[in-house]
Amino acid sequence: MAVARDLLVLLRLRDFRRLLAVRLLSQSADGVYQVALAAYVVFSPERQASPAAIASAMAVLLLPYSLIGPFAGVFLDRWSRRQILLYGNLLRAVLAGLTALLIVAGLPDWLFYASALSVTAVNRFVLACLSAVLPRVVDEERLVTANSLSPTAGTLAATAGGGLAFMVRLAGGSSDAAVVLLGAALYLSAALAALRLARELLGPEPGRQRPGLRAAVSGTARELAAGLAHLAERRPASRALAAMGLMRFCYGALTVMVLMLCRYAWSGPGAGPGDASTSDGMALLGLAVTLSGAGFFAAAVLTPWAAGRLGPRRWIVACAAAAAVLEPALGLTFAPGPVLAAAFVLGAATQGAKIATDTVVQSTVDDAYRGRVFSLYDMLFNIAFVAAAGFAALILPPDGRSAALVGVVALVYAAVAVAMGRPHHGEGERRGGVSRETRRTPGDGTRE
Missing domain, CATH: 1.20.1250.20 (MFS general substrate transporter like domains)
Known part of the structure; x- marks a missing residue:
C-alpha cells in the first residue's frame, strides 16, 4: 500500500x-x-x-x-x-x-x-x-x-x-x-x-564548462581503473563480486541449455512455426522465463528477512549451496517439469545472492568510489553471462542434454558456497544488512 x-x-x-x-x-x-x-x-x-x-x-x-x-x-x-x-x-x-x-x-x-x-x-x-x-x-x-x-x-x-x-x-x-x-x-x-x-x-545546463571529449573519455577510463584498485582493497566487496560473477556464469550456461531443450528436446527437430511441437517449445520457453522471474520476485521478498538473520555473506553461501544441490537433482532429468522448477529455484538463488552482493558493496566501498565500482559490477555481470554462453556453445550437444554441463555448473555453485563460507581475516559479518528497499545500481531496467 x-x-x-x-x-x-x-x-x-x-x-x-x-x-x-x-x-x-x-x-x-x-x-x-x-x-x-x-x-x-x-x-x-x-x-x-x-x-x-x-x-x-x-x-x-x-x-x-x-x-x-x-x-x-x-x-x-x-x-x-x-x-x-x-x-x-x-x-x-x-x-x-x-x-x-x-x-x-x-x-x-x-x-x-x-x-x-x-x-x-x-x-x-x-x-x-x-x-x-x-x-x-x-x-x-x-x-x-x-x-x-x-x-x-x-x-x-x-x-x-x-x-x-x-x-x-x-x-x-x-x-x-x-x-x-x-x-x-x-x-x-x-x-x-x-x-x-x-x-x-531535461538539461544539460547551457554554458557549463566541460572538459574536451577526448579528455572526458580518457578521464573516465582512469576513474574506472581507480575504482578497480579501490575494490581490490575491499576484500568483502571483491569476494562478493567474484561469487556473483560465478553464479551469473552458471545462470547463463543453464539459460542456453534451456533454450536448446525448448528448441529440440521439447519441440522436435525441424519443426516449423505452425507446428504444434514448435509452439509447445515456445510456450515452455515463455513459462521458463516467467518462472525465473517469479524466482526473482521471491528473492526480493525473502532476502531482507533471510540476510537480516544470517548476514549478507552467509545468505550468499545459502543461495549457492541450495543451487549446488537442487540444480543437478532437477536438471539431470532433462524433463520439462523438473527443469522448469529449476528455473524458479535458480532465479531465486541468483537474485538472492545479487541483492546480498549489492548490499555488501554498498556498505564496504567508500562513497567516493561507489559509482565506479557499480559500473565495474555491471560490466562483470554482463560479461559473465556472455562468457557462459560461449562455454555452453563448446560443451552442449544440439539437443541441449548435457550431464557434463549440469555437473560443471553444480561444482561451480559448490565452490562458491565453500569459498564464501570461509570468513577472511578482518571480514566481519553484520546482521540486518539488507533493507527492504534496495538501492538501484547503474544498469537500469536490464538488471533483475
Whole structure:
C-alpha cells in the first residue's frame, strides 16, 4: 500500500508522468525486440539453431551494456537529453525495421547481428538518459522513491513486452519479422512520447564548462581503473563480486541449455512455426522465463528477512549451496517439469545472492568510489553471462542434454558456497544488512 501511495504522489507530477511514459514504451519495445531476436535465432524453421548462434545473440544483446555503459555519461553531459530520448528511439525504430527486412530477405547473419547490435548499443544511451534526468522532473524529497519505482516499472514493462511478443507469435502464427515490427512501432511511440517533454527541461545546463571529449573519455577510463584498485582493497566487496560473477556464469550456461531443450528436446527437430511441437517449445520457453522471474520476485521478498538473520555473506553461501544441490537433482532429468522448477529455484538463488552482493558493496566501498565500482559490477555481470554462453556453445550437444554441463555448473555453485563460507581475516559479518528497499545500481531496467 505504501508503494501504491508513493506512486500516486509521483503520478501527480506532469513531467514525471511523461518521462515514465517514455520509459514504459521504450522498455516494452525492448522486451518485444529481444524475444523476437531469440525466437528468430532459436525457433526459425529455416535455421538450425546451435549453442554458438545463441552465444552470438547474447553477445549482441549484452556486450554494448558492458562496453558503452561506463562512458555513456560523457555524452549525456554534452547532448540535449530530450533529443537523446527522441532521436534514440527514432533510430531504434528504423534499425528494428531494418532488422525485420533482413529477416524477411534472409541475408547473411552478420548483417542481422550488426543491426541488432546497433539497436542494443543505442539502448544503453536511452536507459542511462532516463535515469540521469529523473532529478529534473522530481523534487529531492521524492527522488529516492522515484529511483526505486521508475526503473522497476520499466523492468515490468520489458517483461510485459516479452510476454506480448510470445503471445503474438504463438496465437497468430506471426513471423519473427512481424514481431520485430511490433517492437519498432513501440520504439516510434516512445519517440513521439518524448516530444511531450520540453526540450530544455531535461538539461544539460547551457554554458557549463566541460572538459574536451577526448579528455572526458580518457578521464573516465582512469576513474574506472581507480575504482578497480579501490575494490581490490575491499576484500568483502571483491569476494562478493567474484561469487556473483560465478553464479551469473552458471545462470547463463543453464539459460542456453534451456533454450536448446525448448528448441529440440521439447519441440522436435525441424519443426516449423505452425507446428504444434514448435509452439509447445515456445510456450515452455515463455513459462521458463516467467518462472525465473517469479524466482526473482521471491528473492526480493525473502532476502531482507533471510540476510537480516544470517548476514549478507552467509545468505550468499545459502543461495549457492541450495543451487549446488537442487540444480543437478532437477536438471539431470532433462524433463520439462523438473527443469522448469529449476528455473524458479535458480532465479531465486541468483537474485538472492545479487541483492546480498549489492548490499555488501554498498556498505564496504567508500562513497567516493561507489559509482565506479557499480559500473565495474555491471560490466562483470554482463560479461559473465556472455562468457557462459560461449562455454555452453563448446560443451552442449544440439539437443541441449548435457550431464557434463549440469555437473560443471553444480561444482561451480559448490565452490562458491565453500569459498564464501570461509570468513577472511578482518571480514566481519553484520546482521540486518539488507533493507527492504534496495538501492538501484547503474544498469537500469536490464538488471533483475
